[in-house]
Amino acid sequence: MNFHDQLRELFVAEDQIPEQYRIEEVHQREYLSNGELKKWDGEVSEVYSPIMMPTTEGLKRKLIGTYPIGTEKEANEALEAALAAYNNGRGEWPTMSLDGRIKCMEQFVYKMSEQRDVVVKLLMWEIGKSLADSTKEFDRTVEYITATIDALKDIDRQSSRFEIAEGVVAQSRRSPLGVVLCMGPFNYPLNETFTTLIPAIIMGNTLLFKPPKHGTLLHYPLLAAFRDSFPKGVVNVVYGRGANVTPGLMRTGKINVLAFIGSSKVANDLKKSHPKLNRLRAVLSLDAKNAAIVTKHADLKLAVSECILGALSFNGQRCTAIKLIFVHKEVADEFNTLLGEAISKLQPGMPWTKGVNLTPVTEPGKPAYLKECIDDAIANGAKVINEHGGTNAESFFFPAVVYPVNEKMKLYREEQFGPVIPVIPFESIEEPIQYQIDSPHGMQVSIFSTDAKEISSLIDPFVNLVSRVNINAQCQRGPDVFPFTGRKDSAEGTLSVHDALRAFSIRSLVATKLNDVNKAIINEIVNDGDSNFLSTKYIL
Template identity: 40%
Template sequence: ALLMGNPAVLKLPATGGLVHLLTADAFAAALPPGVINFVTGAGRKTMPPIMETGLVDLIGFIGGTGAMDKLIKQHPEPHRLKVFAQLAGKNIGIVLPDADLDVAAEQCMLGSTTYNGQRCTAIKLMMVHESVADAFVAKYAAKVGALKAGLPWEDKVAITPLPEPSKPAFLEGLIADAVGKGATLVNAKEGGGTRHGALFIPAILDGVTKSMRIFQEEQFGPVMPVARYSDVAEVLAALKASWNGQQSAIFTSDPAKAAPLIDALSSQVGRININMQCGRSPDQVPFSGRRSSAMGTMSVAEALRAFSVETAVTYLAKDATSVALGGALDQHSKFLAPL
């Protein structure tokens, strides 16, 4: 936004907002007043008055689809509003019968538990072929069980307390719904699904079906569902029905088996990962999405385009006066001056 000449209003997040005090101090020391403005407080109270002014030309947003929809509707002229948003994800890890299960288990563990699974790029549902499901779940559970839970500053801790006060109860509700409909809490004996204050021990659910909330809803936390399938058509149907449009991961050693999934996913998600977890990096790879997962592409080049509108200055090439004028404008116009 700044590179393209835009002033900005930054809404500080309710969780972790204190860290931005350092950012605000740095901007205040380097930029003129009014270039970057910070707003604090509950988004439901602070954002509607700003959007209702109609002075917002572009909104950049990271969060849930419901909040994004409300913000757009609050603008009095939504047709004028450009939207650049990274939203929710329900990324599916697909394990085919010929997959290297050690690789699949390791990558799915990393993809579902890093940052407590609280990232849009996390693997939030695993669909595993029934012929290898038992072996995969055993390997996956062993890797998850080896993760140390504790406080962030403790040595080698991988699972830490959740920042949102309401999140543990929400996760417990997803587990109760799944178990009540026939799923198995694989690591119950190891404490899976229990909590100590805000510290939530990762829970692995096996036998998950589409009738369960965890199959559809974004958990955004350490509850990891495994659904079993007998035919890849079941996976394709789940992908087609999903609201997710961010990423997916395919685990296989056979290009012929990967191809139908890639062909289907190519028009459904923004990134397809082969034998690796879903993720953001490297930065030179565009971070895009479809459906309810994104509006716009996140990359340096795309961000510059998103926060700008092309303007052309033209003149008649056959008119000597216009040619002379056009050649000298960059010496007088700030807009046309070289960067």
């Protein structure tokens, strides 16, 4: 049996799937708006899994459910609900005490955790993520929320005092910005989405949440938790085709913050739709073409191990993935041999298979695009150098190492977002530096070397070209307490547990001249607890 057929045989009949991992179709006929789960009887979108099933007509994607295709009407109703809940900063949520908001968020975490098994299973079936990674995504998201609550308490403790300067007494705190439009990505539809959604909510903003095209159904089990945990209108979920519903929301000028993870082109178009750009704050995580640089002084086994993790975790469908590897010519042959051997040991399989490393790719058109990129590279002088590289069986695409890649090829410029590893040989270190200078992207780089002086000579130019330099390690987002951002077309704003809270808020202060009358007024307000802002309460 050839390798193509071996990959096809990984798709098994439903009765061969362990019972605990089988899925019943989820047909969503309600959506969350203005504190209600409203019934939907309009058009729906069918959700087909990248996991395929043998049928009499061959392998077919399994239908796992449907969800509403909302229209501009429902989107505008959700916007009005969010505006009413914010009420120009006078609503229940933006004026609530921080302690009150934290209690609501803790209730949400509790209710969210009750849906863990359902959400994990939907992650597996909707986007083809392995059981281990799906479980990790859910648990990491819960940990992120807990860390966000702790960070907010810490920020508030630092703000629970008065400052006096030049005869003026003041107290400064962080206050909300208004209505946030939050749009997450398909590759981490829960975790990445919640890294903007959670800080936006807890800082007192109200929210419109547009789920990604792939990874929509998994949010359905959480709608009741949102409804029951927060005042009405604080969280509203917008369904429908993004091109139909989101530009109109932006054109109203009533969106105060755009939180978007996706392509820079879509982000640019959405921002341009807003009539008053000076009023719009954007928190964006966008395109990336992160490079690894393997010098002649690298520990090649370590470099290969980390590059495999960086390039092929979740099939390379990550903005932080290593998407290009520069290798010094003196070690290129040995590196490529080790890389091919390591890939041959990776286990392809279904998401529930124990120890699986490679699963079906999420997007239906991705295998064809990856083949197009490889064909283009071959036409311009490259080869696929690993055994079985680029073998495609329906939604399975076995990783391909393409070498030698040059500037004429798509793989040199375009973000492949899939299991293809372009390798570029270099002689002078100026070559990868110049690549990064010319690149429209500027998220991260990984440098592999055991020579401290060589590493130090690369750190200084690269920290001014990308936002994170990884030494002998893959590119990655975490830990979540570290800043996560990018230069050029890769990001706007900074996300981390602490930075995200600041991104979705603004410093406001109450100040007065320091005299006996004003001191008495302030003391009375503080002692009587009449203001949630002007307060010395200390949250432990």
